[in-house]
Amino acid sequence: xxxxxxxxxxxxxxxxxxxxxxxxxxxxxxxxxxxxxxxxxxxxxxxxxxxxxxxxxxxxxxxxxxxxxxxxxxxxxxxxxxxxxxxxxxxxxxxxxxxxxxxxxxxxxxxxxxxxxxxxxxxxxxxxxxxxxxxxxxxxxxxxxxxxxxxxxxxxxxxxxxxxxxxxxxxxxxxxxxxxxxxxxxxxxxxxxxxxxxxxxxxxxxxxxxxxxxxxxxxxxxxxxxxxxxxxxxxxxxxxxxxxxxxxxxxxxxxxxxxxxxxxxxxxxxxxxxxxxxxxxxxxxxxxxxxxxxxxxxxxxxxxxxxxxxxxxxxxxxxxxxxxxxxxxxxxxxxxxxxxxxxxxxxxxxxxxxxxxxxxxxxxxxxxxxxxxxxxxxxxxxxxxxxxxxxxxxxxxxxxxxxxxxxxxxxxxxxxxxxxxxxxxxxxxxxxxxxxxxxxxxxxxxxxxxxxxxxxxxxxxxxxxxxxxxxxxxxxxxxxxxxxxxxxxxxxxxxxxxxxxxxxxxxxxxxxxxx
Amino acid sequence: xxxxxxxxxxxxxxxxxxxxxxxxxxxxxxxxxxxxxxxxxxxxxxxxxxxxxxxxxxxxxxxxxxxxxxxxxxxxxxxxxxxxxxxxxxxxxxxxxxxxxxxxxxxxxxxxxxxxxxxxxxxxxxxxxxxxx
Numbered sequence: 001x002x003x004x005x006x007x008x009x010x011x012x013x014x015x016x017x018x019x020x021x022x023x024x025x026x027x028x029x030x031x032x033x034x035x036x037x038x039x040x041x042x043x044x045x046x047x048x049x050x051x052x053x054x055x056x057x058x059x060x061x062x063x064x065x066x067x068x069x070x071x072x073x074x075x076x077x078x079x080x081x082x083x084x085x086x087x088x089x090x091x092x093x094x095x096x097x098x099x100x101x102x103x104x105x106x107x108x109x110x111x112x113x114x115x116x117x118x119x120x121x122x123x124x125x126x127x128x129x130x131x132x133x134x135x136x137x138x139x140x141x142x143x144x145x146x147x148x149x150x151x152x153x154x155x156x157x158x159x160x161x162x163x164x165x166x167x168x169x170x171x172x173x174x175x176x177x178x179x180x181x182x183x184x185x186x187x188x189x190x191x192x193x194x195x196x197x198x199x200x201x202x203x204x205x206x207x208x209x210x211x212x213x214x215x216x217x218x219x220x221x222x223x224x225x226x227x228x229x230x231x232x233x234x235x236x237x238x239x240x241x242x243x244x245x246x247x248x249x250x251x252x253x254x255x256x257x258x259x260x261x262x263x264x265x266x267x268x269x270x271x272x273x274x275x276x277x278x279x280x281x282x283x284x285x286x287x288x289x290x291x292x293x294x295x296x297x298x299x300x301x302x303x304x305x306x307x308x309x310x311x312x313x314x315x316x317x318x319x320x321x322x323x324x325x326x327x328x329x330x331x332x333x334x335x336x337x338x339x340x341x342x343x344x345x346x347x348x349x350x351x352x353x354x355x356x357x358x359x360x361x362x363x364x365x366x367x368x369x370x371x372x373x374x375x376x377x378x379x380x381x382x383x384x385x386x387x388x389x390x391x392x393x394x395x396x397x398x399x400x401x402x403x404x405x406x407x408x409x410x411x412x413x414x415x416x417x418x419x420x421x422x423x424x425x426x427x428x429x430x431x432x433x434x435x436x437x438x439x440x441x442x443x444x445x446x447x448x449x450x451x452x453x454x455x456x457x458x459x460x461x462x463x464x465x466x467x468x469x470x471x472x473x474x475x476x477x478x479x480x481x482x483x484x485x486x487x488x489x490x491x492x493x494x495x496x497x498x499x500x501x502x503x504x505x506x507x508x509x510x511x512x513x514x515x
Numbered sequence: 516x517x518x519x520x521x522x523x524x525x526x527x528x529x530x531x532x533x534x535x536x537x538x539x540x541x542x543x544x545x546x547x548x549x550x551x552x553x554x555x556x557x558x559x560x561x562x563x564x565x566x567x568x569x570x571x572x573x574x575x576x577x578x579x580x581x582x583x584x585x586x587x588x589x590x591x592x593x594x595x596x597x598x599x600x601x602x603x604x605x606x607x608x609x610x611x612x613x614x615x616x617x618x619x620x621x622x623x624x625x626x627x628x629x630x631x632x633x634x635x636x637x638x639x640x641x642x643x644x645x646x647x648x
Contacts, residue, residue: 130591130594134594134598137598137602141601141602141605144605144609148609152616153613153616153617154617156609156612156613156616156617157613157616157617157625159609159613160544160606160609160610160613160622161622161623161624163602163605163606163609164544164547164548164551164606164622167551167599167602167606168539168551168554170598170599170602171551171554171555171558171599174558174561174562174595175558175561177562177591178558178561178562178564178565178588178591179565181562181565181566181587181588181591182564182565182566182567185585187587233624
């Protein structure tokens with residue numbers, strides 16, 4: 001057993017206290033350690049993904065205790081891909097933070113950033129559902145600090161709202177876990193997968209309740225209507241780079257839904273049948289509609305992007321709710337795309353914000369560095385709205401293609417297509433108001449637009465957009481890989497046997513499996 | 516007539532949850548934080564009872580044991596208590612900061628006037644009378 005699987009969690013856990021304790025007054029040292037940390041995460045992510053790419057399910061037993069007694073980390077194709085995506089996003093966001101000097105506007109940005117990464121990586125890698133709750137809390141408490149970084153009344157208010165909503169979500173998560181434990185007597189995901197099947201068909205009330213509660217919790221994280229209400233204010237008020245990092249947080253919810261509802265409550269599991277294809281799909285359609293209408297209705301640029309995130313999560317969940325290998329593969333392709341596109345849009349919003357009085361969609365004089373910023377906005381908007389030639393278009397095409405054969409195909413097509421049209425209109429209007437119309441308004445004498453965003457900021461956003469282009473150009477290999485992920489998810493036996501039948505040094509699954 | 520342990524614990528969870536949800540819906544930070552705390556108490560008891568309620572049984576399972584208390588939920592509750600304690604401390608500080616800065620303790624978004632072209636959100640304009648519960 002190698003220890004590599006736990007390093008993405010341990011590394012930030014060591015770096016963060018070091019940054020707080022040893023480097024708290026030296027922003028330069030903090031930046032160096034942060035950058036080294038996230039770069040190392042990328043290398044780790046690549047190595048783990050390469051290891052998992054042949055279908056191996058890596059496991060790491062903490063304290064050498066065999067499952068289901070000990071906590072276990074699992075690295076399969078899906079989780080290692082998410083680890084790599086998080087690491088890449090984190091590096092580019094970190095570059096932007098340094099370029100825009102956001103980390104100097106408050107304290108402990110880098111430490112909180114590392115704790116945030118620790119929570120996200122842990123949530124992707126853990127194979128224990130209570131441990132998933134713990135990592136959710138780690139990423140949440142770090143996000144509370146990041147969300148109000150830099151202070152300000154509007155931000156504090158939005159932060160309070162965000163924290164309260166998530167506290168209620170955490171409580172709901174605990175209720176779900178209690179119900180699951182009461183029904184099955186285990187919290188290990190692989191063990192749960194077996195035990196949920198054993199629940200007597202006459203007494204499924206508890207387990208159905210648990211399944212629905214869990215779905216609600218993950219839906220809060222993934223911002224699915226009607227549980228999306230926390231997202232617009234918090235993402236709009238959060239500092240730009242933090243909002244960009246938060247682009248991966250909604251995907252943690254989507255990841256958890258994919259994991260739990262393919263492994264523990266598979267779509268063909270009798271007692272919970274109908275939950276995903278009926279309720280989840282309806283909610284996803286509503287999310288697409290509300291997100292796109294929100295994009296059109298928003299009066300401020302930051303809120304518009306926040307609603308675009310909701311819309312794209314709706315698109316992801318729509319593909320997930322098909323619960324076919326093809327649907328999941330499309331969802332994963334779109335998930336990568338939407339993370340990168342949302343992050344780049346939030347960073348562009350932050351570039352615009354600095355030289356304008358407010359972010360209302362009204363023409364004022366041109367912002368500093370308007371030409372390159374406008375070019376980046378143009379590309380990111382094309383990606384987000386799903387116009388050809390970028391990956392948003394391909395992603396939507398994959399989702400539409402996957403929906404053939406589903407009973408609701410007409411609904412899916414009409415929501416996706418009309419939604420896309422609305423968002424094209426909205427983004428077109430916003431871009432032309434902010435960047436084109438602005439050119440006809442002369443700069444007042446007494447106003448200084450401030451310095452243009454730094455080169456490093458442009459490098460960060462350019463990097464995200466370059467990744468989007470790569471995601472489009474290499475769409476063939478990427479979809480082949482996401483298809484192999486989906487196949488692995490729908491054949492969970494390798495996962496289950498590998499987790500449950502690997503003996504630990506201190507215990508073997510055989511000597512007391514019936515606990 | 517004897518009250519069973521199960522009835523007592525179940526109604527405690529129910530009453531705490533009901534009270535918590537009522538307070539959550541007040542939409543002012545202090546009652547909402549109280550409501551979240553009540554919900555945490557409820558969920559702690561719920562987790563505790565998820566290992567079944569037993570009285571006077573040892574938390575150790577061996578071959579001769581006929582009755583034992585499940586020790587795992589107690590560990591889960593401990594984790595949940597620590598986390599909720601930390602989270603409550605964070606939210607109290609943030610809510611206080613938000614109240615002092617914005618002069619209102621409403622949890623929901625401020626209403627933004629559509630015709631207000633100045634672009635300044637009038638979050639701070641709420642008079643103290645309106646802002647207080």
